[in-house]
Amino acid sequence: GAVVSQHPSRVICKSGTSVKIECRSLDFQATTMFWYRQFPKQSLMLMATSNEGSKATYEQGVEKDKFLINHASLTLSTLTVTSAHPEDSSFYICSADNADGLAGGLPDTQYFGPGTRLTVL
Amino acid sequence: QKEVEQDPGPLSVPEGAIVSLNCTYSNSAFQYFMWYRQYSRKGPELLMYTYSSGNKEDGRFTAQVDKSSKYISLFIRDSQPSDSATYLCAMSVDRGSTLGRLYFGRGTQLTVWP
Numbered sequence: 001g002a003v004v005s006q007h008p009s010r011v012i013c014k015s016g017t018s019v020k021i022e023c024r025s026l027d028f029q030a031t032t033m034f035w036y037r038q039f040p041k042q043s044l045m046l047m048a049t050s051n052e053g054s055k056a057t058y059e060q061g062v063e064k065d066k067f068l069i070n071h072a073s074l075t076l077s078t079l080t081v082t083s084a085h086p087e088d089s090s091f092y093i094c095s096a097d098n099a100d101g102l103a104g105g106l107p108d109t110q111y112f113g114p115g116t117r118l119t120v121l
Numbered sequence: 122q123k124e125v126e127q128d129p130g131p132l133s134v135p136e137g138a139i140v141s142l143n144c145t146y147s148n149s150a151f152q153y154f155m156w157y158r159q160y161s162r163k164g165p166e167l168l169m170y171t172y173s174s175g176n177k178e179d180g181r182f183t184a185q186v187d188k189s190s191k192y193i194s195l196f197i198r199d200s201q202p203s204d205s206a207t208y209l210c211a212m213s214v215d216r217g218s219t220l221g222r223l224y225f226g227r228g229t230q231l232t233v234w235p
Contacts, residue, residue, distance in 0.1 A: 006164070034223075041129065043209065043227040044165070093164050097221060109216075110223060112157075112164035 002098045003027055006113035013084055014121055021079045021116045023094030029074035030096035034110060035067075038091040050077045084120045092116045124148050127210055127226025136235050140197040144210035144226045147191065151212040151224070154186050156195045159207045159228065168208075169195065200233045207231070 003026040013019050023033055031052050036044040048058045048069050056069035066088075068080040077096075081088055095110040127144045134140055142156075153172055157165035169184040171177045171193075177184045183196040193212075197204055210226040 004164075041230075043127075043225045044223075046222065049222070091162075095164075109155075109167065109170065110221065111167065114164045115162070117162065 002109075002111045004094065004096050004111050004113040006094055006116050008116060009114060010117045010119075012119045012121065015085050016083055018080055018082045019084055019118060021081075021092055021094075021118075023077045023079070023096070023113050025075045025096040025098075025111075028096070028098050030077075030098065031074065032097040033071060033077040034095045034097075035069060035077075035079050036093045036095070038093060038115075044093060047079075081118065084118070086120045089118055089120045092118060124224050125210065125212060125226045127229055129227045129229060131230040131232060133232045133234065134200055136200060136202060136233055138200050138233070140200050140204070140231060140233075142195040142197075142208050142210075142229050142231070144193050144212075145191055146193075146212060146224075148212075148214070148224070149188075149191065150214045153213045153216055153221075154184070154193050155211045155213075155223070156182075156184055157209040157211060159209055161206075165209055202233050202235055205232045 005024045007022045033050045035047045038044050046059050047062045048056045050056045050069045050071040052071045058064045071077040093115040095112045125146045156169040158168050159165045171184045171186050174186050174188045181198045185194040207228040207230045209228040211223040213221050213223050
């Protein structure tokens with residue numbers, strides 16, 4: 001239970017293009033989803049908190065015009081990396097808050113997707 | 122000073138050994154403590170969840186929290202090669218979607234060799 005999926009799992013794109021990453025909670029509804037990025041051998045860095053039906057809250061230093069977040073439904077949030085550059089290459093991971101503790105998971109606990117590896121050439 | 126400190130290792134142990142992983146933190150407001158396991162190129166998987174101080178056991182895993190020392194530990198008994206992964210500690214001030222922001226340690230890379 002409490003499964004979160006991400007798509008695509010891996011993407012390679014040219015510099016200057018935009019890339020959209022989807023995060024879905026498969027068996028529970030998530031009012032809040034979180035987006036992280038992780039560099040090799042580093043910890044997860046929170047980029048933004050995404051709330052269904054409202055604007056995302058970005059962490060300090062994260063460009064909201066570059067990393068567009070849309071949380072249009074209780075099971076889907078998307079992260080769009082606009083005009084991607086090689087320095088945006090990273091592992092992007094989302095998590096969804098299982099607020100009600102449904103699907104066998106703990107309530108008010110974040111469950112993570114498998115991640116998306118972005119490589120910008 | 123980072124809010125959560127964790128020795129990145131790497132840590133290498135033989136199969137069957139007892140593994141001790143730990144984190145220290147500086148924010149006394151943290152109340153919820155978690156351990157995640159992350160395999161290479163995968164998302165973190167929740168292993169243990171503890172509220173406030175005390176011990177919690179689940180199979181071969183035991184989580185300990187000492188809030189007075191701002192120190193948390195994860196013990197793995199009878200370690201197996203399948204336990205080889207990066208272990209991340211995480212903590213939060215509160216729970217709930219808007220208050221449950223997680224603060225992560227760097228992660229400790231563990232290898233259990235047969």
